[in-house]
Amino acid sequence: MEYASIEREIRIEAAPEVVFDVVSSPEHLKDWWPDEAEYGSVPGAAGRIGFRNEDGSVQWEQFTVVDAQPPRLFSFRWTHAEGETAAQGNSFLVVFELEPEGAGTVLRMTETGFRERGWTEAVAAQEHAAHVSGWDFFLPRLPAAAEKAAR
Amino acid sequence: MSAQVDDELWSAVGDPIRRRMIDLLLAGAATATGLAEQLPVTRQAVAKHLAVLDRVGLVHAATAGRERRYRVDEAQLARAVAQLSAVGDAWDSRLDRIKRIAETIQQTQDRKNRKTRQEDE
Numbered sequence: 001m002e003y004a005s006i007e008r009e010i011r012i013e014a015a016p017e018v019v020f021d022v023v024s025s026p027e028h029l030k031d032w033w034p035d036e037a038e039y040g041s042v043p044g045a046a047g048r049i050g051f052r053n054e055d056g057s058v059q060w061e062q063f064t065v066v067d068a069q070p071p072r073l074f075s076f077r078w079t080h081a082e083g084e085t086a087a088q089g090n091s092f093l094v095v096f097e098l099e100p101e102g103a104g105t106v107l108r109m110t111e112t113g114f115r116e117r118g119w120t121e122a123v124a125a126q127e128h129a130a131h132v133s134g135w136d137f138f139l140p141r142l143p144a145a146a147e148k149a150a151r
Numbered sequence: 152m153s154a155q156v157d158d159e160l161w162s163a164v165g166d167p168i169r170r171r172m173i174d175l176l177l178a179g180a181a182t183a184t185g186l187a188e189q190l191p192v193t194r195q196a197v198a199k200h201l202a203v204l205d206r207v208g209l210v211h212a213a214t215a216g217r218e219r220r221y222r223v224d225e226a227q228l229a230r231a232v233a234q235l236s237a238v239g240d241a242w243d244s245r246l247d248r249i250k251r252i253a254e255t256i257q258q259t260q261d262r263k264n265r266k267t268r269q270e271d272e
Contacts, residue, residue: 028252129241
Protein backbone atom coordinates (compact mmCIF):
# COMPACT_ATOMS: atom_id res chain seq x y z
CA MET A 1 0.00 0.00 0.00
CA GLU A 2 1.94 2.99 -1.22
CA TYR A 3 -0.07 5.52 0.75
CA ALA A 4 0.77 4.01 4.09
CA SER A 5 4.50 4.48 3.89
CA ILE A 6 7.37 6.91 4.12
CA GLU A 7 10.17 6.25 1.64
CA ARG A 8 13.64 7.67 1.45
CA GLU A 9 16.79 6.97 -0.57
CA ILE A 10 20.25 8.22 0.23
CA ARG A 11 23.69 7.66 -1.31
CA ILE A 12 26.46 6.93 1.17
CA GLU A 13 30.19 6.93 0.43
CA ALA A 14 30.83 3.74 2.37
CA ALA A 15 30.74 0.01 1.59
CA PRO A 16 27.44 -1.87 2.16
CA GLU A 17 29.10 -3.87 4.96
CA VAL A 18 29.84 -0.66 6.85
CA VAL A 19 26.38 0.81 6.25
CA PHE A 20 24.73 -2.45 7.27
CA ASP A 21 26.57 -2.40 10.56
CA VAL A 22 25.51 1.21 11.20
CA VAL A 23 21.80 0.60 10.51
CA SER A 24 21.57 -2.74 12.31
CA SER A 25 23.84 -2.98 15.34
CA PRO A 26 22.44 -1.78 18.69
CA GLU A 27 25.68 0.12 19.39
CA HIS A 28 25.40 2.16 16.20
CA LEU A 29 21.62 2.56 16.37
CA LYS A 30 22.20 4.60 19.52
CA ASP A 31 24.45 6.94 17.53
CA TRP A 32 21.67 7.96 15.15
CA TRP A 33 18.37 7.35 16.96
CA PRO A 34 17.52 6.09 20.46
CA ASP A 35 19.49 6.69 23.65
CA GLU A 36 19.32 3.02 24.60
CA ALA A 37 19.11 -0.13 22.44
CA GLU A 38 18.82 -3.69 23.67
CA TYR A 39 18.11 -6.37 21.07
CA GLY A 40 19.62 -9.36 19.35
CA SER A 41 20.38 -8.85 15.66
CA VAL A 42 18.86 -12.19 14.62
CA PRO A 43 15.31 -12.28 13.15
CA GLY A 44 12.54 -12.70 15.71
CA ALA A 45 14.65 -11.59 18.63
CA ALA A 46 12.58 -9.31 20.84
CA GLY A 47 14.14 -6.24 22.32
CA ARG A 48 13.57 -2.62 23.11
CA ILE A 49 14.88 0.84 22.42
CA GLY A 50 14.77 3.66 24.93
CA PHE A 51 14.48 7.43 24.74
CA ARG A 52 15.67 9.44 27.69
CA ASN A 53 13.24 11.98 29.08
CA GLU A 54 14.41 15.30 30.39
CA ASP A 55 14.01 14.12 33.97
CA GLY A 56 16.41 11.24 33.25
CA SER A 57 13.78 8.50 33.09
CA VAL A 58 13.73 6.28 30.00
CA GLN A 59 10.70 5.79 27.75
CA TRP A 60 10.95 2.29 26.28
CA GLU A 61 9.54 1.15 22.94
CA GLN A 62 9.37 -2.51 21.92
CA PHE A 63 11.67 -3.44 19.04
CA THR A 64 11.89 -6.71 17.09
CA VAL A 65 14.22 -7.60 14.24
CA VAL A 66 12.16 -9.01 11.34
CA ASP A 67 14.86 -9.84 8.80
CA ALA A 68 18.63 -9.50 8.66
CA GLN A 69 20.56 -10.42 5.50
CA PRO A 70 23.96 -8.77 5.72
CA PRO A 71 24.89 -6.64 3.90
CA ARG A 72 21.73 -6.23 1.80
CA LEU A 73 18.65 -6.06 4.02
CA PHE A 74 17.72 -5.20 7.58
CA SER A 75 14.15 -4.74 8.83
CA PHE A 76 12.49 -4.34 12.20
CA ARG A 77 9.15 -3.58 13.81
CA TRP A 78 8.71 -1.13 16.67
CA THR A 79 6.08 0.39 19.01
CA HIS A 80 4.05 -2.82 19.54
CA ALA A 81 2.81 -3.27 23.10
CA GLU A 82 5.03 -5.06 25.59
CA GLY A 83 4.28 -8.80 25.61
CA GLU A 84 2.75 -8.74 22.12
CA THR A 85 4.40 -10.38 19.13
CA ALA A 86 5.27 -7.75 16.53
CA ALA A 87 3.00 -8.10 13.51
CA GLN A 88 1.17 -6.07 10.91
CA GLY A 89 -1.40 -3.90 12.66
CA ASN A 90 0.29 -3.45 16.03
CA SER A 91 3.58 -1.85 15.01
CA PHE A 92 5.52 0.16 12.43
CA LEU A 93 7.75 -1.74 10.01
CA VAL A 94 11.06 -0.20 8.99
CA VAL A 95 12.97 -1.75 6.08
CA PHE A 96 16.51 -0.83 5.06
CA GLU A 97 17.66 -2.05 1.64
CA LEU A 98 21.30 -1.66 0.65
CA GLU A 99 22.48 -1.59 -2.93
CA PRO A 100 26.20 -1.42 -3.76
CA GLU A 101 27.03 1.40 -6.21
CA GLY A 102 30.67 1.86 -7.12
CA ALA A 103 32.60 2.14 -3.87
CA GLY A 104 29.49 3.37 -2.07
CA THR A 105 25.99 2.29 -1.15
CA VAL A 106 22.49 3.38 -2.02
CA LEU A 107 20.41 3.04 1.14
CA ARG A 108 16.63 2.81 0.79
CA MET A 109 14.44 3.20 3.87
CA THR A 110 10.73 2.46 4.01
CA GLU A 111 8.52 2.83 7.06
CA THR A 112 5.00 1.40 6.85
CA GLY A 113 2.12 0.80 9.21
CA PHE A 114 0.64 4.29 9.51
CA ARG A 115 -2.69 3.20 8.13
CA GLU A 116 -3.02 0.25 10.49
CA ARG A 117 -1.76 2.08 13.55
CA GLY A 118 -3.23 5.46 12.81
CA TRP A 119 -1.48 8.57 11.68
CA THR A 120 -1.79 10.42 14.98
CA GLU A 121 -0.03 7.63 16.81
CA ALA A 122 2.74 7.63 14.22
CA VAL A 123 3.34 11.34 14.60
CA ALA A 124 3.31 11.05 18.39
CA ALA A 125 5.83 8.19 18.34
CA GLN A 126 8.09 9.98 15.88
CA GLU A 127 7.88 13.31 17.63
CA HIS A 128 8.60 11.75 20.95
CA ALA A 129 11.56 9.85 19.55
CA ALA A 130 12.85 12.98 17.84
CA HIS A 131 12.28 15.47 20.61
CA VAL A 132 13.95 13.64 23.42
CA SER A 133 17.11 12.86 21.51
CA GLY A 134 19.17 16.00 21.78
CA TRP A 135 19.80 17.56 18.39
CA ASP A 136 16.36 17.11 16.95
CA PHE A 137 14.93 18.81 19.98
CA PHE A 138 17.44 21.58 20.06
CA LEU A 139 18.03 22.51 16.40
CA PRO A 140 14.51 23.75 15.53
CA ARG A 141 14.63 25.96 18.62
CA LEU A 142 17.96 27.57 17.78
CA PRO A 143 16.64 30.38 15.54
CA ALA A 144 14.04 31.39 18.12
CA ALA A 145 16.62 31.35 20.90
CA ALA A 146 19.08 33.38 18.83
CA GLU A 147 16.39 35.91 18.00
CA LYS A 148 15.55 36.27 21.67
CA ALA A 149 19.20 36.72 22.59
CA ALA A 150 19.66 39.41 19.93
CA ARG A 151 16.82 41.53 21.28
CA MET B 152 -8.85 18.52 15.97
CA SER B 153 -9.53 14.95 17.03
CA ALA B 154 -7.25 12.01 16.33
CA GLN B 155 -9.96 10.44 14.18
CA VAL B 156 -9.98 13.44 11.83
CA ASP B 157 -6.19 13.34 11.57
CA ASP B 158 -6.30 9.70 10.52
CA GLU B 159 -8.98 10.39 7.93
CA LEU B 160 -7.10 13.38 6.60
CA TRP B 161 -4.01 11.21 6.21
CA SER B 162 -5.83 8.49 4.28
CA ALA B 163 -7.67 11.11 2.20
CA VAL B 164 -4.42 12.57 0.84
CA GLY B 165 -2.78 9.15 0.83
CA ASP B 166 -4.72 7.92 -2.20
CA PRO B 167 -2.89 8.67 -5.49
CA ILE B 168 -6.11 9.36 -7.44
CA ARG B 169 -7.26 11.84 -4.81
CA ARG B 170 -3.85 13.53 -4.82
CA ARG B 171 -4.12 13.83 -8.61
CA MET B 172 -7.63 15.28 -8.18
CA ILE B 173 -6.33 17.92 -5.80
CA ASP B 174 -3.68 18.84 -8.37
CA LEU B 175 -6.31 19.14 -11.11
CA LEU B 176 -8.59 21.22 -8.89
CA LEU B 177 -5.70 23.53 -8.07
CA ALA B 178 -4.94 23.78 -11.81
CA GLY B 179 -8.46 24.98 -12.57
CA ALA B 180 -10.74 21.96 -12.92
CA ALA B 181 -13.84 22.50 -10.85
CA THR B 182 -16.51 19.91 -11.57
CA ALA B 183 -16.80 16.14 -11.26
CA THR B 184 -17.28 15.91 -15.02
CA GLY B 185 -14.19 18.02 -15.66
CA LEU B 186 -12.15 15.81 -13.35
CA ALA B 187 -13.47 12.57 -14.85
CA GLU B 188 -12.36 13.73 -18.31
CA GLN B 189 -8.76 13.93 -17.10
CA LEU B 190 -8.66 10.81 -14.95
CA PRO B 191 -8.77 7.08 -15.72
CA VAL B 192 -11.84 6.60 -13.51
CA THR B 193 -15.60 6.96 -13.94
CA ARG B 194 -17.57 10.04 -12.95
CA GLN B 195 -19.15 7.99 -10.15
CA ALA B 196 -15.71 7.15 -8.76
CA VAL B 197 -14.74 10.82 -8.98
CA ALA B 198 -17.86 11.74 -7.02
CA LYS B 199 -16.96 9.21 -4.35
CA HIS B 200 -13.42 10.56 -4.05
CA LEU B 201 -14.77 14.12 -3.88
CA ALA B 202 -17.03 13.10 -1.00
CA VAL B 203 -14.00 11.76 0.90
CA LEU B 204 -12.07 14.97 0.31
CA ASP B 205 -15.11 17.03 1.30
CA ARG B 206 -15.57 15.09 4.54
CA VAL B 207 -12.07 15.93 5.78
CA GLY B 208 -12.39 19.54 4.65
CA LEU B 209 -9.87 19.36 1.81
CA VAL B 210 -12.41 20.57 -0.75
CA HIS B 211 -15.53 22.69 -0.47
CA ALA B 212 -18.48 22.42 -2.85
CA ALA B 213 -20.81 25.14 -4.06
CA THR B 214 -23.75 24.69 -6.42
CA ALA B 215 -23.45 26.82 -9.54
CA GLY B 216 -26.02 26.24 -12.27
CA ARG B 217 -26.52 22.56 -12.95
CA GLU B 218 -23.31 21.26 -11.45
CA ARG B 219 -21.51 21.44 -8.15
CA ARG B 220 -18.21 23.23 -8.31
CA TYR B 221 -15.34 22.27 -6.04
CA ARG B 222 -12.39 24.23 -4.76
CA VAL B 223 -9.43 23.12 -2.62
CA ASP B 224 -9.19 24.41 0.95
CA GLU B 225 -5.55 25.46 0.84
CA ALA B 226 -5.20 25.90 4.60
CA GLN B 227 -6.40 22.35 5.20
CA LEU B 228 -4.16 21.08 2.41
CA ALA B 229 -1.15 22.80 4.00
CA ARG B 230 -2.05 21.14 7.28
CA ALA B 231 -2.20 17.71 5.65
CA VAL B 232 1.13 18.27 3.92
CA ALA B 233 2.73 19.37 7.19
CA GLN B 234 1.51 16.19 8.90
CA LEU B 235 2.80 14.12 6.04
CA SER B 236 6.25 15.67 6.26
CA ALA B 237 6.54 15.46 10.07
CA VAL B 238 7.50 11.80 10.07
CA GLY B 239 9.55 12.24 6.90
CA ASP B 240 11.61 15.02 8.48
CA ALA B 241 12.47 12.82 11.45
CA TRP B 242 13.74 10.15 9.06
CA ASP B 243 15.68 12.67 7.00
CA SER B 244 17.76 13.68 10.00
CA ARG B 245 18.23 10.04 11.07
CA LEU B 246 19.42 9.07 7.59
CA ASP B 247 21.72 12.06 7.53
CA ARG B 248 23.32 10.84 10.75
CA ILE B 249 23.58 7.28 9.35
CA LYS B 250 25.40 8.69 6.31
CA ARG B 251 27.83 10.71 8.41
CA ILE B 252 28.61 7.82 10.76
CA ALA B 253 29.12 5.26 7.95
CA GLU B 254 31.33 7.62 5.94
CA THR B 255 33.46 8.41 8.98
CA ILE B 256 33.96 4.69 9.67
CA GLN B 257 34.83 4.07 6.01
CA GLN B 258 37.37 6.90 5.97
CA THR B 259 39.00 5.60 9.13
CA GLN B 260 39.20 2.08 7.63
CA ASP B 261 40.64 3.41 4.37
CA ARG B 262 43.30 5.34 6.26
CA LYS B 263 44.23 2.28 8.27
CA ASN B 264 44.43 0.12 5.12
CA ARG B 265 46.63 2.68 3.39
CA LYS B 266 48.95 2.75 6.38
CA THR B 267 49.16 -1.06 6.45
CA ARG B 268 49.96 -1.11 2.73
CA GLN B 269 52.66 1.52 3.14
CA GLU B 270 54.23 -0.45 5.97
CA ASP B 271 54.22 -3.62 3.85
CA GLU B 272 56.03 -1.90 1.00
